[in-house]
Amino acid sequence: MKLSAKSRYALEAMVYLAACAPQQNVCIRQVATGTGITESYLEQIFFRLRKAGLLTAIRGAGGGFYPGRPPEEISAGDIVRAMEDEISPVGCVHDPSSCKNQRAECCQTRGLWVELTEEIYRQLDSQTLASLKERFLAAQEQETEAKQ
Amino acid sequence: MKISTRGRYGLRAMLDLAGHSGTEPLSLAEIARMEHLSYGYLEGLFAALKKAGLVTGSAGVRGGYRLTRPPEQITARMVLEALEKDLSITEEEPCPERPVSTFLDREVWGPVNAAVLRILETATLQDLIKSEKSGSCHHGQ
Numbered sequence: 001m002k003l004s005a006k007s008r009y010a011l012e013a014m015v016y017l018a019a020c021a022p023q024q025n026v027c028i029r030q031v032a033t034g035t036g037i038t039e040s041y042l043e044q045i046f047f048r049l050r051k052a053g054l055l056t057a058i059r060g061a062g063g064g065f066y067p068g069r070p071p072e073e074i075s076a077g078d079i080v081r082a083m084e085d086e087i088s089p090v091g092c093v094h095d096p097s098s099c100k101n102q103r104a105e106c107c108q109t110r111g112l113w114v115e116l117t118e119e120i121y122r123q124l125d126s127q128t129l130a131s132l133k134e135r136f137l138a139a140q141e142q143e144t145e146a147k148q
Numbered sequence: 149m150k151i152s153t154r155g156r157y158g159l160r161a162m163l164d165l166a167g168h169s170g171t172e173p174l175s176l177a178e179i180a181r182m183e184h185l186s187y188g189y190l191e192g193l194f195a196a197l198k199k200a201g202l203v204t205g206s207a208g209v210r211g212g213y214r215l216t217r218p219p220e221q222i223t224a225r226m227v228l229e230a231l232e233k234d235l236s237i238t239e240e241e242p243c244p245e246r247p248v249s250t251f252l253d254r255e256v257w258g259p260v261n262a263a264v265l266r267i268l269e270t271a272t273l274q275d276l277i278k279s280e281k282s283g284s285c286h287h288g289q
Contacts, residue, residue, distance in 0.1 A: 003237050011256065012248045019248075036246045076256055089151040108163045108276045109156065112224060116267055120237065123260045136251050 007083040009037050010045045014054070014079055018071045018133040025064030045083070052082035071133055077124035088117040151232065157185055158193045158231040159224060159276075165203065166219035166273040173205075173212030193231065200230035219273035228268060235268065236261045 016034050020026045028046065032039045046065065049055035054068045067074055080087060090113040091098040099107070161179050168174045176190045183190075194213060197203045202222060203213045215222060228235060238257045 005239060008238055008249075008252070008257070011252055012246075015252065016248050035248055090156055107160075108279070109159050111279050112159075112267075112271055112276060113151070115271075116264055119263050119267055120260055123263055124256070127256055132252075132255065135255060136248065139251055140247065 003080065003087065004084060006045055006048075007080045009035075009041065010049060010083050011076055011079050013037060013042060013045060014049070014067065014074070014129055015132050015136055017055075017065055018067055018129050019136055025058070025062055026066075027064050031065070048082050049079070052078070054078060054082055067129060071130035072128055074129040075125045076127040076129075076132070077121055079129075080124055087120060089113055093117045151228065154193060154196075154231045155228045157183060157189075158197065159227050161185075161190065161193060162197070162202070162215070162222065162227050162273055163276055165213060165215050166222075167277055168214075172210050173214045175210075175212035178212070196230050197227070200226070202226060202230060215273075219277065220275075222273045223269045224271040224273075224276070225265060225268035227273075235265060237264060 012035050013031050016031055017026055020030075020034075024030075028039055028042050031037070031042055037045075046055055046057075050057065050068070052068075054074055056066045056068045058064060058066065086094050088094055090110075092107070092110055093113050096110075099110075160183055164179050164182055165174055176187055176194065179185070180187045180190055194203060194205065198205060198213075201216060204216050205211070205213050225235070236257075237260060238253075
């Protein structure tokens, strides 16, 4: 039971961008260097993030990528939703008619799948990009201090 | 993130065993009929469940399977771990030295995976049977 790698990379790229912005205009190559994700893969991810309004691109000299709205208003859940068609572990959570046995109403297991899905969303929605950025920068700082 | 058909059908088959009140074991043919699954497919699932020590089989005309312990002592996690490769919602990270990735594993994906496992290990077969009975289920429809 897996999220796609896209979700993982998208969150990684967004935290990286948020950590750089607004002081820096970040281009796709910098994100690639900073995160280790290939440029071509980032292009696919950025396309989806822009479509979902989570990422803005400013063209021209001094242009670059920015979070599409204030990082306080973007959650990890928003980013994952932009990448996945659905994140429920079993199709019947979203679409009870997808059950081959046509017994969603009296299925003993559907409640468990619904609970799992809600918990995953709840966890991801409680993490804002702003908070992740702050914690990431703090962790980086601590690490640098520890090395010195 | 997906739970495979093995995990989904396996859990339902375990609930069929848990809810089976007869003195004789439940045959795969009977489970196949109830769950609209093929006998061969169920054989594969039950081989894994047996290996995990969750069911025991008996041969013969009235042969079949039963649970090795009471339904309140078998959790959804035990059943799914017997049938699924891995229950974490993220893939193993190929290059763990990436700083943002390491941070997110610790702060986001780790807690999500832990929450998923917590739910699965607190849900026993007995709980799942009960939750259905309190719902609006009408058997035989």
